[in-house]
Amino acid sequence: MMKRSIARPVSVAGAVALSVLLAACGANGTAGGAADGGAGGPKVTITSPADGADVSMPFTLRFTTSVPIGPPDSGREHVHVFTDQDTADYTVVTSPSFTIQDLSPGKHTVGVTLQHADHSPAGASAQITVNVTAPSGGDSGGSDGGYSGYGGGY
Structure with a gap:
């Protein structure tokens, strides 16, 4: 009988610990979360141009993120x-x-994907479709926060 009463509190404590661990993994969007990070996970949203827009080259892509971004060597996404x-x-x-x-x-x-500093996916992505028309004579403005030396340029 004594064994049974000792085993029960241990299994309840184990279940509680497992629940806390699983909840923590799901909250940061890295363990099986949806492409947008799921509820409460990180998010990235393209704000301009609108999906389906006609654009001239070059054009400025604008987006927002739910977390601060910066250079990979800063440790930020x-x-x-x-x-x-x-x-x-x-x-x-x-x-x-x-x-x-x-x-x-x-x-x-x-398309845009939010990435951790080590380039692993942070669990958020977005994409739009644009129709590129004839090139324009100048830039549409905005800053260019691209890093050369990573992937391909546009």
């Missing part, structure tokens, strides 16, 4: 920007805007 689903050909972006250059006329997807 950053964003990978890529086009046409080619996630291996990305540019590291460390500010909330980025000038996209050199896309051919026609429809393209532009």
Whole structure:
């Protein structure tokens, strides 16, 4: 009988510890969370241009994140920007805007993924489709927070 009463509090404590551990993993969006980080996880949202917009080259992509971003060597998250689903050909972006250059006329997807400082996924992504029209004569403004030497440039 004594064994049974001792075993019960241990198993309850173990279940509580496991529940806390699982809740902590899910809260940061790194353990099986949805592409947008899930409820309470990190988020990234493209704010401009609008999905389906006609754009001229070059154009400025603007986005917001739910966490501070910065250079990978700072330990902060950053964003990978890529086009046409080619996630291996990305540019590291460390500010909330980025000038996209050199896309051919026609429809393209532009995607962003939030990444940890070590380039592992932080669990948030977004994408839009744009229709590139004839090139414009100048830049659409904004800062270019891209890092050269990472992935491919645009």
